[in-house]
Amino acid sequence: MSPKPSVLSVRNASKTYRLTAGMMAPTREVHAVKDVSLDLAEGEVLGLIGESGCGKSTLSRLLLGLEAPSSGEVFLDSRPISSLSRRQIARVLQPVFQDPYSSLNPRETVEQAVSRPLEVHGIGDRAAIRRKVAETIDAVGLPRRALSSYPNQLSGGQRQRVAIARALILQPRILICDEPTSALDVSVQAQILNLLNDLRKSANISLILISHNLQVVQFLADRVAVMYLGKIIEEGPAAKILRAPSEAYTRRLLASALDIAPGKGIPQLDNGVAAVA
Template identity: 55%
Template structure:
């Protein structure tokens, strides 16, 4: 007997977010993004700055209203729910922002900040709230002495641990982590990443981990979705994408990622992309990557590629040149050691 497939914690369908830019101009921040995250799964959303990653995260939480598309949380469509109807569902999804200093209220003590979700959702007050807050702070590696301190009295790493405690105090089903370590010193990043990994394993929450750092998602994520200029161009299991990337953009990203072995780094064939990322005010027709792609053909300049799996397993890719028998190699004309 086949075991039933678990309902995704998050399902996003054809999500679009456009911003008006005056004089009839439109910023195409997100254009038709679809993704899903299963129970206890970590999905890494990666891409260059300006690709639309953070906008996807904000639309999922309804911090930014999507232009079109659907967002479903635990099987319920929350896309058009009123703020009042959405409020009880906010227990199930929380966000960790990039900058822990600006995302924490400077007038609140650490104890008040972490207790705020308990108070807002009328779950605990007084002594019971204090007990839960102290236990959560200890869980993220902070002692009870931080309860009466203010955000400016803590280091960047400690403030991000407070952000994690606040996000997890209600034991949500989904956490959106938006570049949670990019604002931290390199020496602190590893300890916070290890903490997130331990908390995710112990608490079992699903996670959308937004980052531009490929080494981070290789360490943390079960699957990866690669974004370029508002669209997902490739998605699949982390190990499979790192071993055999199919989209030329993914190949270029991985070729630029540093590796710890200097000998391997010298031998690696580096794909150096020409030009700049096109403006989301005027995205190019066809495949949005064709203006920088080293293997683009005429079809890429006119026809938008669909995200297809081609019976190649759980590894869809949006590229006209990828078939069941052929995967383009953007590194073929690259130079080793560049």
């Protein structure tokens, strides 16, 4: 357990989906998340690493309270998330998604998008909302004139800033960022990573950073959990896991994360974990 109190914790959560291929076909069970336990401490950044199909997106849906686990429980400030309403959850926990192109309503201006959560939660009068929106827009590094823009008038990086502003407006204590920079160019990725890093320092926000990009995780995360086939196979301080992992799969992931190395070629990975794919 971490010395600081956990703001979000998962206890033995599993999620099983039943799939049918057709009327006559037998039902198949897919164990997307298997017996996962995790703790997120206050002000901490927890990196969740894994490849497609490992269950990290299902886990993020459980963390957001969007789906209930088949067994086990998610706790928000020590209260079972299943006992909280959507609104109660939203005040504490907000998502930031991968694709800022599809996560924003194309017919809403930036001001409408960012102020919407305040209106929904009935927080503040018009003047207070305006002030709060302006402050938040400043905090994410968008110019004030962007307030009257529509998403299609903004670049990918600006859209992701709008998505982050919208997530921040209720002053949540936790952000769940699912591949927040995967859809962005590297020069824009750097800006968004710096922004997330500033937020965790200045606003004391805890972050769960879900990513397949080890360099992104390495830049932000204090602690890292590696997910494979629905399970957390390894967890610990970022420096340890990313330098000296104990699991073969993590070593394989690290070996595949390429850095700049002129003429060094592509490493030959052993096929010990996965067959040719």
